[in-house]
Amino acid sequence: MKLKLTAPLEIAAISGAKMELLPVPMTVGFPSSKGAPWQSYWTMFLKPNGKRIPVDPDAVKNAQEYMRLHQTEALSEDGEIAFTIVGNELIECRPQG
Numbered sequence: 001m002k003l004k005l006t007a008p009l010e011i012a013a014i015s016g017a018k019m020e021l022l023p024v025p026m027t028v029g030f031p032s033s034k035g036a037p038w039q040s041y042w043t044m045f046l047k048p049n050g051k052r053i054p055v056d057p058d059a060v061k062n063a064q065e066y067m068r069l070h071q072t073e074a075l076s077e078d079g080e081i082a083f084t085i086v087g088n089e090l091i092e093c094r095p096q097g
Contacts, residue, residue, distance in 0.1 A: 001024055001076065001079055001080070001082060001095060001096055002024070002025055002079070003022040003023070003024060003025075003076055003079050004022060004023040004024070004025055004070060004072070005022070006022065006023065006070065008020035008021055008022050009021045009022075009062065009063060009066040009075065011055060011059045011062065011063060011090075012055070012056070012059060013053045013054060013055055013090075014054040014055060014056065015053075015054075017053075019053075019077050019090075020077060021063075021066075021075035021076060021077055021083070022075065022076060022077070023066070023067065023070035023071075023072040023074070023075060024072055024074035024075060024076050024082050024095045025072065025095075026071070026072050026073060026074065026095060027095070027096060030073055044094070045073075045084070045093050045094060045095070046084070046086070046091055046092075046093050046094075047091075047092040047093055047094050050091060050092025050093070051081065051083070051090075051091075051092040052089050052090070052091055052092070053083070053089060053090040054088060054089050055088060055089065055090055056088070057088055060085055060087075060088055063075065063085055063090075064085060067085070072095075073093075073095070074093055074095035075090075082094070082095050
């Protein structure tokens with residue numbers, strides 16, 4: 001996957017692990033903005049049995065602002081594994097479909 005080169009979002013997991021995430025360009029559109037049946041788009045976007053990283057609610061707010069700023073629903077640290085926000089967790093996702 002490609003990453004947008006910009007200042008990274010620094011986020012700390014509840015476990016204390018720190019991550020520096022970059023925005024992933026959304027080449028297949030935005031799953032959360034799809035019309036009915038939106039559930040099928042969203043479930044295709046989320047990776048089954050993917051990683052789940054609990055984060056602080058304030059970190060979620062910062063991540064959502066960063067994602068809106070960069071017009072993305074996916075963030076990645078390494079260009080291999082991407083995450084989106086669901087509740088108070090980073091959930092592994094598949095931004096390329």
